[in-house]
Amino acid sequence: MAKDLRTYLGQLNQFDSNSIKLVDTEVDPRFGITAYAAALAEKGDYPALLFNKVKGAQMACVSNLLTSYERIALYLGCEVQDIPRVYGEKLQQPIEPVVVDRAAARVKENVIEEADVDLAKLPIPVHNEMDGGPYLSAGVMIIRDPESGLINAGIYRHQIFNERDMGVWFLGAHHGGLIYKKYKKQGKPAPIAIALGHHPGFIMGAVSRVQGIGGEYEAAGALMGEPLELVQADTSDLLVPAHAEIILEGEILPDNDHSEGPFGEWPGHYLGGGSVPTIRIKRITYRNHAIFQDIVASGREHLVVGGVPRSGSIYQTVKKIVPGLKTVNVPFYSRMNCYLSIQKEKDADVKKAAFAALNTEPENLRHIVVVDEDIDVFNGEEVAWAIGTRFDAERDLLVIPRWNGPGGLLPTNWEYNAEGKNTPRMSSAVIVDATKPAPPVVFPKRAVVPKDKVELADLASLRELNSDEKNNWQI
Numbered sequence: 463m464a465k466d467l468r469t470y471l472g473q474l475n476q477f478d479s480n481s482i483k484l485v486d487t488e489v490d491p492r493f494g495i496t497a498y499a500a501a502l503a504e505k506g507d508y509p510a511l512l513f514n515k516v517k518g519a520q521m522a523c524v525s526n527l528l529t530s531y532e533r534i535a536l537y538l539g540c541e542v543q544d545i546p547r548v549y550g551e552k553l554q555q556p557i558e559p560v561v562v563d564r565a566a567a568r569v570k571e572n573v574i575e576e577a578d579v580d581l582a583k584l585p586i587p588v589h590n591e592m593d594g595g596p597y598l599s600a601g602v603m604i605i606r607d608p609e610s611g612l613i614n615a616g617i618y619r620h621q622i623f624n625e626r627d628m629g630v631w632f633l634g635a636h637h638g639g640l641i642y643k644k645y646k647k648q649g650k651p652a653p654i655a656i657a658l659g660h661h662p663g664f665i666m667g668a669v670s671r672v673q674g675i676g677g678e679y680e681a682a683g684a685l686m687g688e689p690l691e692l693v694q695a696d697t698s699d700l701l702v703p704a705h706a707e708i709i710l711e712g713e714i715l716p717d718n719d720h721s722e723g724p725f726g727e728w729p730g731h732y733l734g735g736g737s738v739p740t741i742r743i744k745r746i747t748y749r750n751h752a753i754f755q756d757i758v759a760s761g762r763e764h765l766v767v768g769g770v771p772r773s774g775s776i777y778q779t780v781k782k783i784v785p786g787l788k789t790v791n792v793p794f795y796s797r798m799n800c801y802l803s804i805q806k807e808k809d810a811d812v813k814k815a816a817f818a819a820l821n822t823e824p825e826n827l828r829h830i831v832v833v834d835e836d837i838d839v840f841n842g843e844e845v846a847w848a849i850g851t852r853f854d855a856e857r858d859l860l861v862i863p864r865w866n867g868p869g870g871l872l873p874t875n876w877e878y879n880a881e882g883k884n885t886p887r888m889s890s891a892v893i894v895d896a897t898k899p900a901p902p903v904v905f906p907k908r909a910v911v912p913k914d915k916v917e918l919a920d921l922a923s924l925r926e927l928n929s930d931e932k933n934n935w936q937i
C-alpha cells in the first residue's frame with residue numbers, strides 16, 4: 463500500500479505507543495487543540511495528538527505529529543545524527559511521481575461540490591492568542607507554472623476569511639508567490655489545490671529547498687522511498703496527491719486582496735501579514751474518516767518541519783567544501799542558529815564551513831557555531847560547553863555586520879519605535895569558532911569515563927529503595 467499519513471501513524475504507534483495520544487473529550491478549535499499541545503510542552507512532553515471530537519467539525523484532527531528528530535529519523539530509517547546526511551543524499555536522488563486512476567485515489571472517496579463548500583466544517587485551529595483567525599498551517603499548496611508547465615508545491619499560511627475564502631501569504635523569493643504573480647499579471651485566476659494530511663516525507667518534500675520551480679513531488683518521493691501517487695484534480699489540470707486525507711481545490715483571485723494576520727510565526731512572535739491574495743475554494747475531496755492535519759504554529763513542530771530540510775541542504779554544501787564535516791544541526795529551539803561539527807584539518811576549515819552554511823541559508827541563519835567532531839551538535843548543552851571551553855571571543859568571534867534582511871520574519875530585522883511604525887533593517891551574523899586548534903597543536907584532552915567500562919554498568923540491576931531502606935535515611 464502506498465505510504466500516507468495513516469501508514470506513518472501506524473509506524474509511529476508501533477515504534478512507541480506513548481508517542482500518540484487520543485483526545486476523546488470535545489475540544490474547541492479556537493485554542494482548544496493548541497492548548498493540549500502547550501500544556502504537554504510545559505511538561506516536556508510532545509506526543510502526537512489525535513482529536514476525535516472537534517466542536518463544529520465533521521473530521522478528526524492530528525497535530526503535534528512531527529515534534530522530534532526521532533520521528534523524522536523513523537521515516538528516513540536512520541539515526542538522528544545522520545538525518546542531515548541522509549536527507550541531503552535522498553534529495554540528490556529524486557523519484558518521479560506516478561499517476562493513478564481516480565478509482566484508486568483514496569482522496570476521491572468523498573466529494574463536496576462548490577455550492578456546499580463550508581470550511582467551518584473542517585477542524586481548523588486558531589493557534590495563538592492574537593492570531594487573526596483560524597489558519598491552515600500544514601496545507602501543501604500546489605500550483606502550475608504557466609510558463610514551464612511545472613507543478614510547484616510548498617506550505618504557506620492560509621488564514622480562513624469565511625466559509626469559502628482564505629488567504630495565502632507568500633514570502634519574497636518563494637516560487638509559490640512568483641508563479642501566482644505570473645497569473646496576476648495576465649489578470650487570470652491561478653488554479654491551485656491544497657493537500658492536507660499525508661506522509662511526513664510528502665510534507666517535508668514540499669518544504670525542501672529544491673532548486674528552480676517545481677521538483678517537490680520528486681523530493682517527496684525520494685523522502686518517502688517510493689514514487690508519490692498522483693491523481694487528476696477535478697477542477698483544473700493540476701495533479702494532486704492521490705492519498706492525501708483532504709484536497710481543497712480552488713483558485714487565487716487576481717484582484718481580491720484582503721488584510722491578513724496577526725499569526726504566531728516560527729520565531730515565536732507574531733510576524734508577517736498585511737494585504738494578501740484571496741483563494742476561493744470550489745471543491746473539496748476527502749477520504750473516508752478523513753484526518754485533518756495541523757502543525758502547531760510557532761511551536762516545536764513548526765521548527766522541526768522547517769529546520770530539518772535546511773540541515774539537509776547545509777550538509778550537502780558544506781561537505782563539498784570541508785570534507786571533514788561530521789553533521790549539522792539547525793536546532794528546533796532556535797532556527798537562526800546552526801551548529802556544525804567538523805573533524806578539523808586546518809584552522810581555515812572553520813570559516814570555510816561557516817560561510818558555506820550561511821550562504822546556503824542566507825535568509826534565516828544568523829549564528830553559526832563550529833565545534834569539533836567530539837561534540838554532539840544535537841545536544842545544546844554540549845554546544846554550550848564547547849563555547850565555554852574552546853572559544854575565546856577576542857580571537858574566535860567574527861561579526862558580519864548587516865548580513866541578514868532587511869525585514870522578513872526575524873524580529874531583529876526591524877527597527878521599532880514608539881508609534882509602532884516598524885521599518886525594515888539589516889541585522890548581523892556571527893561565526894563562533896568553538897573548536898580546538900588544528901593539529902599538531904596539543905590541546906587538553908576531554909575527561910571521560912572509559913567507554914568499555916560504561917558499557918559494563920548493569921543498569922538492569924537498579925531497583926527502587928524499599929520502605930525499610932527509605933526509613934534508614936530518616937534520623
Ligand SMILES: Cc1cc2nc3c(=O)[nH]c(=O)nc-3n(C[C@H](O)[C@H](O)[C@H](O)COP(=O)(O)O)c2cc1C
Binds near residue numbers: 600636639668764
Ligand atoms: C509549517 C511551515 C509554514 C510555512 N509557512 C510559510 C508561509 O506562510 N509563507 C511562505 O512563503 N513560506 C512558508 N513556509 C516555507 C515554505 O513552505 C518553504 O520555504 C518552501 O520550500 C517554499 O517553496 P517554494 O519556493 O516552491 O514556494 C513554511 C514552512 C513550514 C514548514
Ligand SMILES: [Mn+2]
Binds near residue numbers: 614615676
Ligand atoms: Mn519550489
